Amino acid sequence: MTTQVYAGFSLRKAKLDWNIAGQTDGTNPNILSELTWDNLDISELNLGFRSYMEQGIYLGGYLNYGRIVSGKNQDSDYYLDDRQGEFSRSNNRCDDGSTIDISLGTGYALPMPTDIITLIPLVGFSFHQQNLTITDGFQTVTWAQGPPLGPFPGLDSSYSAQWWGPWVGMELQLDIDTGWKFLQRIYPFAGLEYHWAKYYAQADWNLRTDFEHPKSFEHEASGSGLRVQAGFGTRFSGKWSLEFRYTQEKWSAENGIDRIFLNDGTRLETSFNAVNWESSSAGLFVRYQF
Numbered sequence: 001m002t003t004q005v006y007a008g009f010s011l012r013k014a015k016l017d018w019n020i021a022g023q024t025d026g027t028n029p030n031i032l033s034e035l036t037w038d039n040l041d042i043s044e045l046n047l048g049f050r051s052y053m054e055q056g057i058y059l060g061g062y063l064n065y066g067r068i069v070s071g072k073n074q075d076s077d078y079y080l081d082d083r084q085g086e087f088s089r090s091n092n093r094c095d096d097g098s099t100i101d102i103s104l105g106t107g108y109a110l111p112m113p114t115d116i117i118t119l120i121p122l123v124g125f126s127f128h129q130q131n132l133t134i135t136d137g138f139q140t141v142t143w144a145q146g147p148p149l150g151p152f153p154g155l156d157s158s159y160s161a162q163w164w165g166p167w168v169g170m171e172l173q174l175d176i177d178t179g180w181k182f183l184q185r186i187y188p189f190a191g192l193e194y195h196w197a198k199y200y201a202q203a204d205w206n207l208r209t210d211f212e213h214p215k216s217f218e219h220e221a222s223g224s225g226l227r228v229q230a231g232f233g234t235r236f237s238g239k240w241s242l243e244f245r246y247t248q249e250k251w252s253a254e255n256g257i258d259r260i261f262l263n264d265g266t267r268l269e270t271s272f273n274a275v276n277w278e279s280s281s282a283g284l285f286v287r288y289q290f
Contacts, residue, residue, distance in 0.1 A: 003051045003290055006243070010283025012042035012066055012099070016130060016161065018201075018219065018275035020258045026271040029081045035159070037094050037132050040071035044099070046283060056109040058120050066099035073134045076141075089141035092134050092155060100129040105169070118173045126195060127164040128225075128251075130277065133157070137207075154207060161201040161277070163225065163251055169193035187241075188232040195225035199253040199275060212261040219272045221256025225249065233287065241287040251277040 017036040022028035048062035071094035079085040105124025112119060137155035139147050173189040201219040205211050226249070233243035256272035 001051060001053045003049065004287050005049045006047070006285045006287040008046040008243070008245070008283045008285030010044040010046055010064075010066075010245075010247075010281040012040075012044050012279055012281035014040040014042060014099075014130075014277070014279035016040075016132065016275070016277045019273045021271040021273055024269055024271050026273065027081075029078055029085075031078055031081070031083055031273065032270070033078075034074075034076050034083070036074045037159075038072050038074070040094065040132075040279075041069050042066040042099055042279075042281075043069055044281060044283070046285065052109065056111075058107045058109055058122070059105075061104035061124075062101070064099070064101040068094065068097040068099070068132070070095045071097075073132075075134070086141055087143040088139075088146055090137050090139050090152075090155075092138060093136040094133050096133045096135070097131045097158075099131070100127075102127045103167075105167070107171070116175055118171075118175065120171045122167075122169040122171060122193070124167050124169070124193075125165070126167055128162070130161045132159045132161070134159070157203070157205050157207070159201060159203045161199070161219075161275070163195075163197040163199055163223070163253075163277070165195055165197040167193045167195040167225075167227075169227075185235040186232060187234075188230075190230040191228070193225075193227040195227065195251070197223050197225050197251060197253065199223055199256065201275070210262055212263050215261055217258060217260045219256060219258055219275065221253035221272055221275065223251060223253025223275070225251035233285075239289050241289070243285040243287055244282070245285060246280070246282045248280045249278065 015038045019034035022032040044066035050060035073092040073094045075090045077088040103126035105122045107120040107122035110119045134157040137152045171191040175187045199221045204214045205216040229247045231245035235241045254274040258270045258272040260268040
């Protein structure tokens, strides 16, 4: 059996948006409220392993933890369909929060005509979480009797989103002997995963005195995700390698439930139209094989 462990650091760029309707049938209006977190800059620590066992069995997984260091948020409300009649908008900051990604997969290395190529169909299960914040409120659109334009104090809201479920995928790697004393081998690689995901999110809207705290509302939906990774590595000693990886992810869920918790004990529901999460990351990794 051959086992590889790796650690690395990545810079990640991401965005998330969701919107709800006014009623459970998706009307009145079809988009009542829409939240967007954009230009999220995330510093990420990456850990992982992969083991190649006898008879071609493969087992691998990773744990990624990221800190959000900067970002922008927009919160808009509408009284007409199709984002018309905007009566409130605030543009705020999101320079705190975190992300967590955990995945475990297994597969079988297919027999190939040459040892240079490794092709592995995979199945697995993963969990992904985005802990987002909203601070430094600034009102940019308001109706006649709404809040005044400009900065407003005390905004410290949070939105925690989770995605989890099974996935299937494929991994391809080439292993090329350079014949050099240093950089003995180079190995470009690529991977593709398709995920089925359950989505759950919980929010604390701290300035809404009519909402419960710390859970003001929650979201539930089903969706899917696509994860693509590519990169290359080079072995500079018998056991140590250096890798560069680029990863692109796109997740979405729709037709769910927005459940609101009022401070008098009332529970309200409306249509959770959709949520989207996209990210891209690039990083350097050190790998050790034993």
